[in-house]
Amino acid sequence: MPSKIPQSDFQAITYVKRDWLAYITLNRPQVMNALNQATIIELTMAFADAREDDDVRGVILTGAGGKAFAAGADISELAKATPIDAEEQARSGQQLTLLVETLGKPVIAAVNGLALGGGCELAMACSLRLATEEARFGQPEIKLGLIPGFGGTQRLARLIGKAQATQLILTGETMTATDAYRLGLVNEVVPSDQLLARAEEILRQIGKNAPIAVRYALQAINEGLNVTVRAGMDLEGALFALCASTEDMREGTTAFLEKRHPVFTGR
DSSP, X not given: OOOOOOGGGOSSEEEEEETTEEEEEEOOGGGTTOBOHHHHHHHHHHHHHHHHOTTOOEEEEEESXXXXXXXXXXXXXXXXXXXXXXXXXXXXXXXXXHHHHTSSSOEEEEEOSEEETHHHHHHHHSSEEEEETTOEEEOGGGGGTOOXXXXXXXXXXXXXXXXXXXXXXXXXXXXXXXXXXXXXXXXXXXXXXXXXXXXXXXXXXXXXXXXXXXXXXHHHHHHHTTSOHHHHHHHXXXXXXXXXXXXXXXXXXXXXXXXXXXXXXXX
16 A cells, blocks of 8 residues: 655655655765664654555665765764663664565665665665675774674674674774675675666566565575575475465466566565
């Protein structure tokens, strides 16, 4: 069901829908799109809306200003945090990244600058990551006497391996876009003037496929990483069977046999 969140409800982000794509843009360029609590709340609202809107079949997440995707947590806010405040901030950030990761629809992070700390963690929660040549990635929390708190210690190791993730987290070093691509953190490095166009191109390619199958494929990939191969195959088999119960599967197989393009309805 389409949602009706007014654009005026947001101050730290912009949220726009065109055709069946949703565009969520971090919009605090004066502080390098730092993630304060208000921004996390607005991002959570927007992603929850995109999840519930049947007309939305893909999301592009990026940052305004051209210098940062998101440069991390808002240090002015974090510096005043008590341990209780810090845990609440970490949990809200974790809930946001879990929402993005389990949205059931592809989310592309279009990283157009710094993606550090919480910004890197937010990008890692997305289904795919595209980066400009100027982009930089890292988890520098250790330099502030902290550790990543929005899932970075978990997702980075899963994406690039334990050894590389451990070095990056313990040193607080940053990666170039080229290094991030080499390590498998980034899917593609593209020129800055082609970033959004390439993200749209990928989502439109995905959008030609059956929405239910896309959702189940994302679920199988995400949940399968956290269990044994056998348990992952059990999940895959169950989701495969559910796909076989859909009208889209009948349409897809019939269209193949009839040598025509399928028309999927998400049912």
